[in-house]
Amino acid sequence: MSEENTAELVSYEIMAIIEPDVTEAQYKKHVDALKALLKKSGAEITHEQEWGKRDFAYPIKKQDNGFYVVLNFQGVPSEIVELENQLRITPFVLRHLIIKTPADYVPLEYDWDAELEEEVVKEEKKPVKKPAPVVVKAKEEEAPVEEKEEVKEEPAEEVVEEAAPVEEEAPAEEKEEAKEEVKEEPAEEVVEEEKPAKEEAPAKKEKEEVITDKASSERLSKLDEKLEELLSSDNDLNL
Amino acid sequence: MPNKNRKNFGKLCYPGTTWVDYKNPVIKKYVTIYGRIKPRYYTKVPMVVQKSLSRAIKNARIMGLVPFTK
Numbered sequence: 126m127s128e129e130n131t132a133e134l135v136s137y138e139i140m141a142i143i144e145p146d147v148t149e150a151q152y153k154k155h156v157d158a159l160k161a162l163l164k165k166s167g168a169e170i171t172h173e174q175e176w177g178k179r180d181f182a183y184p185i186k187k188q189d190n191g192f193y194v195v196l197n198f199q200g201v202p203s204e205i206v207e208l209e210n211q212l213r214i215t216p217f218v219l220r221h222l223i224i225k226t227p228a229d230y231v232p233l234e235y236d237w238d239a240e241l242e243e244e245v246v247k248e249e250k251k252p253v254k255k256p257a258p259v260v261v262k263a264k265e266e267e268a269p270v271e272e273k274e275e276v277k278e279e280p281a282e283e284v285v286e287e288a289a290p291v292e293e294e295a296p297a298e299e300k301e302e303a304k305e306e307v308k309e310e311p312a313e314e315v316v317e318e319e320k321p322a323k324e325e326a327p328a329k330k331e332k333e334e335v336i337t338d339k340a341s342s343e344r345l346s347k348l349d350e351k352l353e354e355l356l357s358s359d360n361d362l363n364l
Numbered sequence: 365m366p367n368k369n370r371k372n373f374g375k376l377c378y379p380g381t382t383w384v385d386y387k388n389p390v391i392k393k394y395v396t397i398y399g400r401i402k403p404r405y406y407t408k409v410p411m412v413v414q415k416s417l418s419r420a421i422k423n424a425r426i427m428g429l430v431p432f433t434k
Contacts, residue, residue: 142428182428182429182431183428220428222426233378233385
């Protein structure tokens with residue numbers, strides 16, 4: 126059983142981090158000592174990669190940078206346990222990692238400092254949820270205004286002909302103003318919270334000019350607050 | 365219907381296989397702001413690739429290439 130294992134060779138890869146405060150001559154000695162360790166266990170080195178000095182993502186043994194070395198070799202599986210024990214003892218190796226690679230694996234060269242393209246994660250489009258509150262406002266505007274017109278008609282019964290075109294013009298104006306408000310509110314969404322306060326201020330002024338009743342103005346102010354909450358509280362997952 | 369999603373991960377995997385290398389800097393895109401691995405329903409990664417991806421991120425964390433937390 127053990128004889129069969131020692132005869133076959135398996136492809137491995139080792140990555141080691143070497144101490145940073147070291148001159149070039151000493152650095153070469155350390156790398157040669159590493160390779161000698163591998164040859165003792167019957168390994169054949171196929172590919173080398175030296176990344177040089179790199180910063181760590183977190184401090185390792187109270188150091189902030191170190192030399193990275195990657196070696197690909199064909200080794201005997203029964204003697205790798207001793208290899209790891211020897212690597213733990215060596216003073217100039219801070220961390221090591223041995224991995225089994227797929228057959229015929231040639232390591233590619235990677236750039237860790239280059240900027241990555243932002244095409245990996247798909248962004249979901251947010252659905253528009255605006256038409257419901259707009260319709261309610263248009264109806265409320267038309268209701269109190271119609272009440273005013275009815276009140277005005279009663280004292281001015283003599284001027285019936287002028288009241289008729291006035292009625293037609295007034296609701297037409299209201300519908301135009303409602304349409305303008307509809308256009309402004311989807312435009313607010315497109316701007317994405319950049320200028321919602323400025324656009325809501327002129328819209329509020331138009332409403333105040335049309336209506337002067339306290340009850341209807343209170344209703345509208347509450348709806349405005351709800352709208353602002355909906356616009357500002359679009360919190361995505363922090364992913 | 366063939367799985368169209370498998371073609372979109374050419375940069376992640378080693379060409380010709382579904383194995384992810386821990387030395388690949390594309391791994392940084394599958395980690396959140398706080399250092400956690402992103403879930404599969406968010407990145408739409410196939411199951412076979414996600415298993416080797418998570419193993420690669422954990423190996424990269426051990427070797428100091430990717431942080432554990434921020």
